[in-house]
Amino acid sequence: MTYSELQTPQRTIMTPGPVEVDPRVLRAMSTPILGQFDPAFTSIMNKTMDMLREVFQTTNKWAFPVDGTSRSGIEAVLASVIKPGDKVFIPVFGRFGHLLMEICERYGGEISTIECEWGNVFDPQVVIQVMKNVQPDIVAMVHGETSTGCMQPLKEIGRACREQDILFVVDAVATIGGTEVKVDEWCIDAAVGGTQKCLSVPSGMAPVTYNERIEKVVLSRKKVEKGIATPLDEQNQSDGPKITSNYFDLSQLQDYWSPRRLNHHTEATSMLYALHEGLRLVLEEGLENRFNRHLTHEQALGAGVKAMGLSLFVEEEWKLPMVTCIKIPEGINGDSVRTMLLEQFGVEIATSFGPLHGKIWRIGTMGYSCRKENVLLVLAALEAVLLYHGAEVKPGKALQAALAYYTKESNEVSLSM
Numbered sequence: 001m002t003y004s005e006l007q008t009p010q011r012t013i014m015t016p017g018p019v020e021v022d023p024r025v026l027r028a029m030s031t032p033i034l035g036q037f038d039p040a041f042t043s044i045m046n047k048t049m050d051m052l053r054e055v056f057q058t059t060n061k062w063a064f065p066v067d068g069t070s071r072s073g074i075e076a077v078l079a080s081v082i083k084p085g086d087k088v089f090i091p092v093f094g095r096f097g098h099l100l101m102e103i104c105e106r107y108g109g110e111i112s113t114i115e116c117e118w119g120n121v122f123d124p125q126v127v128i129q130v131m132k133n134v135q136p137d138i139v140a141m142v143h144g145e146t147s148t149g150c151m152q153p154l155k156e157i158g159r160a161c162r163e164q165d166i167l168f169v170v171d172a173v174a175t176i177g178g179t180e181v182k183v184d185e186w187c188i189d190a191a192v193g194g195t196q197k198c199l200s201v202p203s204g205m206a207p208v209t210y211n212e213r214i215e216k217v218v219l220s221r222k223k224v225e226k227g228i229a230t231p232l233d234e235q236n237q238s239d240g241p242k243i244t245s246n247y248f249d250l251s252q253l254q255d256y257w258s259p260r261r262l263n264h265h266t267e268a269t270s271m272l273y274a275l276h277e278g279l280r281l282v283l284e285e286g287l288e289n290r291f292n293r294h295l296t297h298e299q300a301l302g303a304g305v306k307a308m309g310l311s312l313f314v315e316e317e318w319k320l321p322m323v324t325c326i327k328i329p330e331g332i333n334g335d336s337v338r339t340m341l342l343e344q345f346g347v348e349i350a351t352s353f354g355p356l357h358g359k360i361w362r363i364g365t366m367g368y369s370c371r372k373e374n375v376l377l378v379l380a381a382l383e384a385v386l387l388y389h390g391a392e393v394k395p396g397k398a399l400q401a402a403l404a405y406y407t408k409e410s411n412e413v414s415l416s417m
């Protein structure tokens with residue numbers, strides 16, 4: 001048996017992650033491996049931490065990636081913070097709220113939850129009122145729920161958590177690098193980002209940041225592994241309940257990311273190069289420009305989809321700016337449409353989960369995939385495939401609406417210059 005070299009096809013990836021990786025990131029990934037304690041490498045680690053602070057809009061000391069997919073960052077924070085019996089309140093508005101519940105339960109949290117209908121978000125005052133009744137130790141919430149295309153306002157909830165001395169943990173996996181995630185201003189104690197979405201980096205690392213309120217809990221549970229612990233570490237082992245995961249133990253991870261460089265795992269070198277380049281790209285573009293770019297392409301896509309005669313699933317007010325959910329027209333097989341898009345046009349869009357599977361398509365406009373040519377292609381291809389499937393769409397309208405939007409935008413930009 002011979003195995004041929006990979007010949008991966010070129011795709012236009014318009015899902016809510018993973019998305020197309022910026023060519024500069026791919027180039028960075030192919031640069032030579034360095035040892036993880038080589039000063040040339042630790043300097044890359046430090047610069048990555050600096051850039052993460054800027055992207056998370058925080059002055060937190062701790063901002064570093066956890067190796068693993070985005071849920072590894074979520075799990076590291078929750079495993080390190082939740083002590084058995086802690087009360088954790090999780091308002092759920094989609095699949096990833098359930099993921100938070102699932103992880104919190106496994107680490108012994110006593111969970112309280114409220115759930116709203118998928119496609120909606122919570123009035124912050126409702127969350128704050130329930131918080132008053134439940135009096136949790138921790139509130140954990142998703143910012144951008146990719147399963148439903150909704151974005152939860154967090155500022156008031158964060159402030160209420162701080163006033164009531166509750167730790168506020170946020171899944172910003174989908175939103176980081178694509179829209180505002182103001183960690184300090186919104187009183188978020190720990191936030192977790194994703195690489196494979198608006199940062200245009202492959203999946204495999206989860207940037208986290210947390211403040212001294214979280215660090216205090218983490219240090220109260222600190223135990224250094226035997227085999228690397230010094231006599232002083234042995235002496236300073238805390239009495240708090242041990243963090244039950246080794247891999248996700250932030251007390252050890254932060255020692256590794258500090259000047260002490262205490263050995264923990266072997267760093268995923270090429271992924272760190274990728275994240276470093278991805279963050280450089282974000283900061284070169286500028287946060288505000290990048291957020292505006294995401295809004296522009298979202299608006300053009302939405303204009304095209306509506307002009308075609310399709311309906312959006314989420315109200316404009318709480319729509320996630322980098323994910324557009326479209327109601328699948330009555331009588332149309334959503335999976336068959338997606339398959340044809342992929343096979344005939346090389347365009348990938350997503351279905352949804354649980355109760356929404358077969359009811360909506362999800363189109364991502366994230367990071368490097370968030371470009372005019374991608375939006376125009378996905379609209380043209382979707383229209384053609386829907387016509388092929390016998391759907392009642394208005395031919396020719398979608399591209400004209402998107403083009404009109406882009407032309408108006410560029411005229412406005414040149415007038416304002």
Ligand SMILES: Cc1ncc(COP(=O)(O)O)c(C=O)c1O
Pocket residue numbers: 016017069070071072096099142144145146147171173174194203
């Ligand atoms: C909002 C949100 N949270 C968490 C995750 C889990 O991320 P991963 O699949 O990288 O572990 C995802 C993945 O799509 C997500 O969209």
